[in-house]
Amino acid sequence: MLTSNRILIVDDVIDNIRVAMNFLKEDNYDLSFACGGEEALRLIRDNPAPFDLILLDIMMPGMDGFEVCRILKDNPRYQDVPIIFLTARVDVDSMAKGFTVGGVDYITKPFHADELLARVKTHIDLFHAKKILREHNIALEAKVAYERVRLLTELEENQKEMIFMLTELMESTSDETGKHIKRLSEISALLAKYHKSLSVHDMDMLYHASPMHDIGKMMIPKEILNKPGRLTEDEFNVIKSHTTNGYQLLCRSDRRIIKSAAVIAHEHHEKWDGSGYPRGLKGNDIHIYGRIVALADVFDALTHARCYKAVWSRDxxxxxxxGHRETQFDPELVDIFLGHVDEFFAIADLK
Known part of the structure; x- marks a missing residue:
């Protein structure tokens, strides 16, 4: 059921209020009145729902119409409610002041029924049209925001799918046993899960970025990469270049997963005591993602056969x-591993 538009009439002369109300009753408005500025503000304060329009006299004892209008426009509920001044003053300065404080129109006294009804209807229609437009804009902004999130999510999912396909290709051409990358993701995420400074976001980021840790090996000659015997010093230096190669390949991206993968590729062979490569970083200077993948990579390598080594026993x-706590590995991560060792070996058993 449609409700009538609510109008407040403010005038210190009761006859003016009576005339205005008699005219406005023809259009079935819900009418209220006040005989002064202070009374009008009390009435507005005590009404939970704002009026749809206010007819406001200017020259009133105590608080004039300009001051009432100024106060109302400072109230968020009334910033958009139209205020029409009713006045016998038609000088340019008064009219300019009325518009400056927030009025939308002037009706001079004595007013005529047709003029009053026409102007009131016009401003109420405009008020509701603006309200509808604002609601539509809010809905449109929400829709645009949702669509943006959807597209970003879709892009990130595509990014994850591309990473998966690329790492599957890498694994198929390497000497590493099947599902190394899958296990590495699980191990890295598990270390992040129990790390007191990391979040669910970090777990997810490590799960999806860690598979790119050895992307730089795609630039290493296969005869060196898959050599069954001991590497020469020169060959080992070529192998070590995969960290820098991987970083240079990935670092130009602005995507979160690829940026994290660049850090991991660069730092997963750094060691806690500073003896790692390629930059000899030490302790907390190594990014936590690099420290996590360093431990995860070694653990998986030790628990699975490679062309140059057999599987090690659990003990x-x-x-x-x-034994390599505080030398090769972050001591906090070693403690996490030792505290949840069965969970890590459960991942190592994945075939």
């Missing part, structure tokens, strides 16, 4: 990681 793996 030997644990002893190695514990």
């Amino acid at each position: 030997r793996v644990v002893d190695y990681i514990e």
Whole structure:
């Protein structure tokens, strides 16, 4: 059921109020009145729903119409409510002041029924049209925001799919046993899960970015990469270049996952004591993502056969990681590993 538009008439002369109300009743408005500025503000304060329009006299004792209008326009509920001044003053200065404080129109006294009804209807229609337009704009902005999030999510999902396909290709041409990359993702995410300074976002980022840690190996000759025997010093230096190669390949991206993958590729062979490569970073100067993938990569390598080594026993793996606490590995990450060792070996059993 449609409700009538609510109009407040403010005038210190009761006869003026009576005349205006008699005219406006013809259009079935819901009418209220006040005989002064202070009374009008009290009435407005006590009404939970704002009026749709205010007819406001200018010359009133105490608080004049200009001051009432100025106060109302400072109220967020009344910033858009149309205020029409009713006045016998038609000088340019008064009219200019009325528009300056927020009035939308002037009706001079004595007013005529047709003029009053026409102007009131016009401003109420404009008020509701602006309200509808504002609501539509809010809805449109929400729709645009949703669509933007959807597109960004779709782009990120496409990005993850491309990373997966690329890393699957890398794995198929390497000496590493099947599902190394899948296990590495799980191990890295598990270390992040139990790290007190990392969030669910970090877990997700490590899960999707860690598979790119060895992307630089695609630039290493296969005869060196898959050599079964011991590497020469020169060959090992070529192998070590995969960290810088991977970083240079990925670092130009502005995408979150690729930026994280660039850091991981660059730093996953750094060591806690500064003896790693390529930059000899030490301790917390190594990004936490690089420290996590460093431990995850070694753990997976030790628990699976490679062309240059056999599978290590569980005890030997644990002893190695514990023995390299504060030298090769972040001590906090080693403690996490030792505190949840069964969970890590459960991932290592994935085939």
